[in-house]
Amino acid sequence: MTFLPILSFENVTKSLEGAIILDSLSFTIPDNKIVGLIGANGAGKTTSLRHIIRYYRPDNGYIFLRGQDIYKLPDDSFPVAYIPDTPVFYEELTVKEHLSFLGAAYHTFHLVNGLIDTYEMNPHLNKVPSILSKGTKQKLTIMCAILHKYDILIADEPFTGLDPIQITVFKDNLLHIKDEGKTVVLSTHLLNMLESICDYYVMIDRGKLVGQGLLSDILQSDGEFPTLESLYLHLSQQLE
Amino acid sequence: MIFVKYSCIEALRELKILFKNHFWALLGVSIFIIYILRNIYLGLIAQGISLLPYRVPVGIFILFIQLFLFLFRKKSIFFIVPAAIVWFSNTSGIKSVLATAVFMKSISTIFIGAIISLFIHNFEITNTFLFNFLSISLLFLIVNFLAWFKFNHQNKIFLSILFGTASLLFLLSFAFGYYLSIIGSLFLLGFSIYGSLRIFKIDWTSLYDDVFYSYRVDNAARQQNIAEMHQIIAEHSSRQKHFLRLSQFPLNHNNALFFKAFIETTRIDKQLILILIGFLVFSVVINRTSIFSSLPFFGEPKIARIVGILSTSAFLANLKQLYSKQILSILEKHKSGLFIPYSFMAIVINYSSIGTIISIVCTTILGILLNTKILPLTYTLLLIMISNLAFFYSLSKGRLNFFVNLISNVILFIAATFIF
Numbered sequence: 001m002t003f004l005p006i007l008s009f010e011n012v013t014k015s016l017e018g019a020i021i022l023d024s025l026s027f028t029i030p031d032n033k034i035v036g037l038i039g040a041n042g043a044g045k046t047t048s049l050r051h052i053i054r055y056y057r058p059d060n061g062y063i064f065l066r067g068q069d070i071y072k073l074p075d076d077s078f079p080v081a082y083i084p085d086t087p088v089f090y091e092e093l094t095v096k097e098h099l100s101f102l103g104a105a106y107h108t109f110h111l112v113n114g115l116i117d118t119y120e121m122n123p124h125l126n127k128v129p130s131i132l133s134k135g136t137k138q139k140l141t142i143m144c145a146i147l148h149k150y151d152i153l154i155a156d157e158p159f160t161g162l163d164p165i166q167i168t169v170f171k172d173n174l175l176h177i178k179d180e181g182k183t184v185v186l187s188t189h190l191l192n193m194l195e196s197i198c199d200y201y202v203m204i205d206r207g208k209l210v211g212q213g214l215l216s217d218i219l220q221s222d223g224e225f226p227t228l229e230s231l232y233l234h235l236s237q238q239l240e
Numbered sequence: 241m242i243f244v245k246y247s248c249i250e251a252l253r254e255l256k257i258l259f260k261n262h263f264w265a266l267l268g269v270s271i272f273i274i275y276i277l278r279n280i281y282l283g284l285i286a287q288g289i290s291l292l293p294y295r296v297p298v299g300i301f302i303l304f305i306q307l308f309l310f311l312f313r314k315k316s317i318f319f320i321v322p323a324a325i326v327w328f329s330n331t332s333g334i335k336s337v338l339a340t341a342v343f344m345k346s347i348s349t350i351f352i353g354a355i356i357s358l359f360i361h362n363f364e365i366t367n368t369f370l371f372n373f374l375s376i377s378l379l380f381l382i383v384n385f386l387a388w389f390k391f392n393h394q395n396k397i398f399l400s401i402l403f404g405t406a407s408l409l410f411l412l413s414f415a416f417g418y419y420l421s422i423i424g425s426l427f428l429l430g431f432s433i434y435g436s437l438r439i440f441k442i443d444w445t446s447l448y449d450d451v452f453y454s455y456r457v458d459n460a461a462r463q464q465n466i467a468e469m470h471q472i473i474a475e476h477s478s479r480q481k482h483f484l485r486l487s488q489f490p491l492n493h494n495n496a497l498f499f500k501a502f503i504e505t506t507r508i509d510k511q512l513i514l515i516l517i518g519f520l521v522f523s524v525v526i527n528r529t530s531i532f533s534s535l536p537f538f539g540e541p542k543i544a545r546i547v548g549i550l551s552t553s554a555f556l557a558n559l560k561q562l563y564s565k566q567i568l569s570i571l572e573k574h575k576s577g578l579f580i581p582y583s584f585m586a587i588v589i590n591y592s593s594i595g596t597i598i599s600i601v602c603t604t605i606l607g608i609l610l611n612t613k614i615l616p617l618t619y620t621l622l623l624i625m626i627s628n629l630a631f632f633y634s635l636s637k638g639r640l641n642f643f644v645n646l647i648s649n650v651i652l653f654i655a656a657t658f659i660f
Contacts, residue, residue, distance in 0.1 A: 053577045075574070075583045082577035090573070091475040092507045093500070097486040101500050104491035105580050130475040148579060 003030030012061035023207040036198035037187040044207040081148035083155040089129035096125040102147040134161035290362040299415040322452040353377035375413040378425040385432035497590040519555035523548040552656040563595035592632035616658040623655035
């Protein structure tokens with residue numbers, strides 16, 4: 001089965017503090033799919049995602065978004081939304097002010113009230129992020145990302161701190177985002193979750209691509225592993 | 241003792257990092273301090289001028305500074321490493337940790353008292369010097385304890401009475417030479433020490449929050465992590481109640497960033513605003529009133545003009561730095577994934593326009609108060625705009641350019657010379 005790519009890494013190499021984190025990494029992200037990025041701790045998942053948001057520049061190689069070099073895309077219309085593993089907020093602004101500001105900036109103000117209800121944020125609207133619980137901060141991060149105008153949503157461990165109900169809500173959100181014709185790249189260690197919603201997988205290990213494709217492709221590429229979990233455990237043991 | 245040992249080791253390591261990361265800034269500050277000391281030396285010591293004949297205004301000035309610190313200081317006067325509070329709380333060791341902090345602060349307070357006394361007595365060590373040194377140090381030490389009691393939520397009326405008594409005793413001894421009032425001050429200090437040990441309770445939670453906050457800010461500053469430092473300060477000040485909210489404005493894509501910058505301006509730490517206004521007020525007071533005219537050095541019109549220029553340019557430079565920190569912080573967040581649909585240049589323009597408007601309005605008011613003529617005032621305003629334009633434009637690259645910052649500060653200094 002062939003997919004139309006939205007994003008592609010081409011021989012991307014990146015070293016940080018003398019260690020090679022990404023080693024000639026090449027993969028493609030198909031358009032309008034939920035893509036699971038899998039790898040053990042230290043495999044290079046977060047570094048890859050930070051390249052997509054342009055936090056890092058590759059030492060070598062290219063990253064293309066719809067065929068264009070992502071580093072040449074203008075700042076004011078960069079079509080990527082990001083849910084980072086460590087939340088980033090404007091410390092001076094309350095929850096409501098975050099949503100009002102981003103809603104106005106992206107012309108998505110009409111989504112604000114719906115998001116507040118969906119994520120049950122009414123009791124927290126006048127609080128600043130620093131006094132929110134971990135889970136509530138994560139909900140705010142997700143809401144802020146959804147308010148962006150984007151073609152591709154990057155989510156790095158987005159389920160951290162969420163309760164089971166909110167995990168289900170966010171999972172439904174991701175499926176809805178896909179229905180809108182957008183792409184999601186999801187990095188998480190919750191492998192059952194990945195198996196339940198992802199259409200496509202990219203597996204990396206020590207900065208190199210191990211495999212990419214449908215779940216059956218990934219598992220067949222390494223033969224004896226019937227589930228993602230068994231493959232993941234095998235890779236982790238190799239890393240140790 | 242082990243606590244003292246590790247505190248010293250930590251302090252030395254912090255000092256090493258500070259020197260490593262801020263060598264040029266420290267060198268600049270040192271040169272500035274040497275310049276000020278040289279001027280004081282030439283203006284007072286070399287000419288053999290003693291401040292003793294002016295002991296009443298000097299005494300009132302010292303009291304005014306202490307009153308300011310007593311009223312507006314929100315941070316704990318005694319600093320304990322936050323980890324020590326965690327490790328030693330609920331053990332008897334916490335008392336020796338606190339005693340060490342009090343001892344260290346008292347030593348530095350007495351040292352400052354000695355320096356001030358030396359300046360007042362033109363560096364001549366006499367019996368009068370020793371008496372006044374004792375008088376000043378006792379006042380400083382008592383105010384330290386009163387600030388400590390205030391931090392721990394003691395009755396404000398009671399503390400005001402104690403401050404009033406300490407002030408009266410200080411004035412009697414320092415300004416009028418009543419020896420017996422020293423004994424009164426010693427009693428008051430003794431009571432304060434006893435009170436801190438036996439009577440008043442310590443709010444350990446507030447103390448931990450306060451010292452942990454200071455520790456994080458200092459640590460970020462030492463590591464030259466301006467974005468993190470700004471984030472910590474902003475988090476701290478944003479916990480207060482706000483009457484003006486961003487959601488009250490008619491937001492749209494074109495004005496959202498401007499209103500965000502405006503709201504952040506209204507939430508700047510009040511103490512910082514007070515310090516900035518203090519620069520301007522001092523410029524006016526020293527040049528337009530007779531408060532300092534009877535004093536040597538500061539009373540000289542030429543010196544008053546230089547001090548006014550320095551004070552005004554410090555106000556303008558600090559205001560500029562304040563907005564640069566906000567801009568760098570938002571650019572850093574933009575890079576870290578909290579994207580906003582604006583170019584770096586648009587972000588810089590929206591934030592810097594508010595900073596520049598404030599600079600221009602304040603400088604115009606200052607010019608009016610100083611009776612500056614229209615033409616020099618226009619030069620000043622033009623130079624401020626040029627300086628800010630160059631400085632903020634350089635920030636659109638996402639980092640602070642040391643040389644552009646330096647040149648822009650020089651332009652602000654030149655701008656300030658036109659109004660005086």
